[in-house]
Amino acid sequence: MGVKERRAREKEQLQRQILSAARELFVSEGYEKVSMRKIANKIEYSPTTIYLYFKDKADLLDSVCKETLLNLLNTLEQLKSDISDPVETLRKSGRAYVEFGLKYPQDYKLTFVIRPQFQKGLGLEEGSVGEQVFNYLREMVSECIRQQVFRQVDVETTGQVMWSAVHGVTLLLIDFPDFPWTERDKLIDTVIHTTIEGLK
Amino acid sequence: MGVKERRAREKEQLQRQILSAARELFVSEGYEKVSMRKIANKIEYSPTTIYLYFKDKADLLDSVCKETLLNLLNTLEQLKSDISDPVETLRKSGRAYVEFGLKYPQDYKLTFVIRPQFQKGLGLEEGSVGEQVFNYLREMVSECIRQQVFRQVDVETTGQVMWSAVHGVTLLLIDFPDFPWTERDKLIDTVIHTTIEGLK
DNA sequence: GTGATATAATTAACAGTGTTAAGTTAAATA
């Protein structure tokens, strides 16, 4: 009676196939320029098959973004070892966040800019991966405050300030690649350093 | 022989009419969801007439964004009176920038997020309005450095850090309106205050 | 005022879009 199991496995496999085809195309051509037919061609199925696995194009985007957030979360979680020096950990996390965005610029934009335009339910709801990412940041900041390194005692505000800084520099670097930026690493470091110093 | 002049005036008027119809629709429905036919309907011309005044849809977006940048520049320029207290002026400018973004969230996104996706030539080239906006910021920062209020002496980096902060918080507030943000004004003030303190 | 000219605006068309409903094929069950 392993038939159902196999079929379920096959369904899951095709779903993943669709998803990764969609991601590849979204990243290389941009969400709007990718058609359901293009995705279908890539996986060698008819366009309508996709609708058996995803509600619509926005749902596809949704799933792609969820994966991206999971990747971001994993990247970050590998850093929270040193609780002894919370500021250094926060600094590293900030850097890792920006670097993630610059390593996968299109994925970052899809998740944090394009998606909100289509899905009003931002993907930061309770229990979501997005919330987990922000929880990670909250923890980092919380430890800094607990050890009385930061002036400001409001964890929420402090976290949001930090997020603003890294989100801002990430998007600017992605969106305006031809702007005469200061040397990349220097700019990123200065943004993070400035924010942390300002919070002390 | 004022015929040519009148004709030119009429052409210009229709061009402006198209532009303002496009802006209204872009803002209320989003760039992607607005069709040339919708714009044409609004101004009661056939769709193809638009192509006599604008190269294509991206060109329309381009013109809309240029206007937005001009508005932003005007808003900012009204503030640079007090050279005596450059930090206070910078603080006010930062607030004005964010408030502009939140007052016209769709225009802000069109200009700083959507447009870069279509026009690789970011609108920050030499002599452009975008450059003027950044020049304004440069001046503010420059004065702070001249009066030795800021630690960092690199005008470019300092300005870019400031821009990152305000851009970041503006976009986050626009894109994730349902996130449990700290009280808006407090968050904005803290972001700006933190950045300035960090730069001192 | 009439005819020629230039310019403004339109219609028709093309190749493409997301998505739905109906139809077909293939596989698992009885």
Place this chain on the structure above:
DNA sequence: TATTTAACTTAACACTGTTAATTATATCAC
């Protein structure tokens, strides 16, 4: 082997940006 069920496809709808060809209109010279 016949029947049921799940997976997939075909055909269609109303729409998209954009181009080429066509029509209408207003200005000019006479």
